[in-house]
Amino acid sequence: MKKIPLCLVLLGLAGCAQVQPWERDVLARPEMSLDNAPLDAAIDDHIYFSKEASSGGRGFGGGGCGCN
Amino acid sequence: MKDNDSFNATLAAATCALLGSAVAAPVAAQDAGSDWSFDSALLYYGESDGRVSDFSAAVSALRDLGDERKFSATVTADTLTGASASGAIALDRPQTFTSPSGRAVYTTPAGAVPLDDTFHDARFALNASWTQPLARLYTVSAGVGFSTEYDYTHIGANLSLARDFNKRNTTVNAGVAWSQDDVKPVGGLPIPLSQMLDVDNNSNKLGGSESKDVLDLLLGFTQVLNRTTVLRVNYSYSDSSGYLNDPYKLLSVVDPLTGDTLARVPIGQGPNGVYLFESRPDARTKQSLYAEVKHSFGDPVMYFSYRYMTDDWGIDSHTGEVRLRWPLGEGYIEPQLRYYKQSAADFYRASLVSGSALPRYASADFRLGDFDATTVGIKYGHGTPNGNEWSIRAEYYQQTGSVPSEQIIGNQANRALYPDLSAVIVQFGYRFRP
Numbered sequence: 029m030k031k032i033p034l035c036l037v038l039l040g041l042a043g044c045a046q047v048q049p050w051e052r053d054v055l056a057r058p059e060m061s062l063d064n065a066p067l068d069a070a071i072d073d074h075i076y077f078s079k080e081a082s083s084g085g086r087g088f089g090g091g092g093c094g095c096n
Numbered sequence: 097m098k099d100n101d102s103f104n105a106t107l108a109a110a111t112c113a114l115l116g117s118a119v120a121a122p123v124a125a126q127d128a129g130s131d132w133s134f135d136s137a138l139l140y141y142g143e144s145d146g147r148v149s150d151f152s153a154a155v156s157a158l159r160d161l162g163d164e165r166k167f168s169a170t171v172t173a174d175t176l177t178g179a180s181a182s183g184a185i186a187l188d189r190p191q192t193f194t195s196p197s198g199r200a201v202y203t204t205p206a207g208a209v210p211l212d213d214t215f216h217d218a219r220f221a222l223n224a225s226w227t228q229p230l231a232r233l234y235t236v237s238a239g240v241g242f243s244t245e246y247d248y249t250h251i252g253a254n255l256s257l258a259r260d261f262n263k264r265n266t267t268v269n270a271g272v273a274w275s276q277d278d279v280k281p282v283g284g285l286p287i288p289l290s291q292m293l294d295v296d297n298n299s300n301k302l303g304g305s306e307s308k309d310v311l312d313l314l315l316g317f318t319q320v321l322n323r324t325t326v327l328r329v330n331y332s333y334s335d336s337s338g339y340l341n342d343p344y345k346l347l348s349v350v351d352p353l354t355g356d357t358l359a360r361v362p363i364g365q366g367p368n369g370v371y372l373f374e375s376r377p378d379a380r381t382k383q384s385l386y387a388e389v390k391h392s393f394g395d396p397v398m399y400f401s402y403r404y405m406t407d408d409w410g411i412d413s414h415t416g417e418v419r420l421r422w423p424l425g426e427g428y429i430e431p432q433l434r435y436y437k438q439s440a441a442d443f444y445r446a447s448l449v450s451g452s453a454l455p456r457y458a459s460a461d462f463r464l465g466d467f468d469a470t471t472v473g474i475k476y477g478h479g480t481p482n483g484n485e486w487s488i489r490a491e492y493y494q495q496t497g498s499v500p501s502e503q504i505i506g507n508q509a510n511r512a513l514y515p516d517l518s519a520v521i522v523q524f525g526y527r528f529r530p
Contacts, residue, residue: 067156075493
């Protein structure tokens with residue numbers, strides 16, 4: 029039962045997308061990319077992984093370090 | 097007629113432009129296809145009071161092979177030095193501990209939270225990934241990773257598949273990652289809940305190494321909401337099994353009335369109190385839900401993210417982060433704010449009470465305790481005339497924790513119990529195309 033509302037939300041979001049390929053001027057800017065600073069993100073993940081009990085979320089769980 | 101001529105001229109120009117671009121496009125794509133680009137960073141991370149400091153250098157190379165095929169490789173080197181909290185509690189007398197190697201002792205002054213200052217390490221890591229279209233609307237990515245430290249090695253691999261829908265306004269992706277880590281601590285692996293012994297007595301330590309396997313699954317959904325806003329939502333599941341202890345973490349065994357650590361008389365050199373090595377379960381399952389939004393208000397871009405994590409150790413956490421990138425001259429300035437809050441693991445214990453039955457699992461590692469953390473930072477990026485970018489980022493990180501009141505015994509109430517942590521992070525970055 030819990031999955032049904034999630035599906036509806038996803039469908040609803042899909043329904044609101046009216047952005048055509050020629051309207052992507054803003055979205056195409058490098059800083060609008062969701063992964064525009066991968067090295068910053070990796071450094072942050074590594075620091076927080078070693079100091080906190082949570083990791084990952086944005087990508088895979090991180091790790092590969094004896095620091096936690 | 098005049099209008100007609102003008103129309104024809106426009107049509108001709110448009111046709112030429114289209115033809116021209118059609119001819120030029122593959123050449124441009126080929127030029128781009130032979131390009132390497134690099135992203136590099138130098139990082140300093142320094143905790144206050146002479147605790148951990150880390151110098152790190154990372155270089156990432158990206159090769160765009162055209163047709164949306166990309167290869168990237170990142171090399172990172174770290175050197176860590178300094179002291180980290182061992183988990184033992186502060187006392188009104190100086191405390192002596194056997195160092196992890198088992199060959200020397202170190203002393204913590206009266207009133208101070210014990211720090212193990214024998215901590216130093218160098219780490220080298222290599223990650224590589226490949227991305228390419230698999231069929232129309234499908235993209236596949238695969239990666240491998242390796243890292244090594246004095247007492248730790250890691251190997252990992254991951255695979256992701258993405259599919260675009262809805263005129264590429266929606267992307268659904270699924271990924272799996274696996275890793276195996278091996279830990280071989282300095283001085284051997286302490287038997288969980290065994291007592292810290294005198295120098296040169298290694299009867300509570302096991303030789304060899306232990307390993308940990310981690311399986312991660314990720315289901316992601318990216319949606320263009322409008323011309324200026326994009327949303328990403330990820331669900332992650334992570335299963336760790338094997339050796340999950342921190343072999344250097346301790347618990348103090350305390351008197352049930354005074355709350356002071358039981359005294360111990362060393363034979364030769366050794367600890368002057370009773371300390372046990374921690375014991376964690378050998379499995380952990382984490383789940384997280386992550387959402388981020390990027391929105392452009394004209395030139396400025398705002399990023400917001402939230403993550404909820406829960407695991408079967410009893411830890412729940414909330415993380416929120418916001419960044420605002422504001423154009424400034426040839427570059428941009430980007431203030432950043434992050435807030436993190438976690439609850440303690442079920443087996444977190446500030447200390448163990450003498451005379452009570454030993455729990456099966458116990459850890460006084462502050463990272464498994466109840467705390468919150470704030471990061472405040474700012475980044476400045478500057479574009480060069482030839483399209484490269486240098487940047488500098490400065491952040492301040494502050495953790496504030498507490499021990500549950502029911503775990504505070506006797507004299508402990510008058511002492512620092514949770515070692516608050518603050519750190520400065522400075523990063524210099526340079527992105528360039530040779």
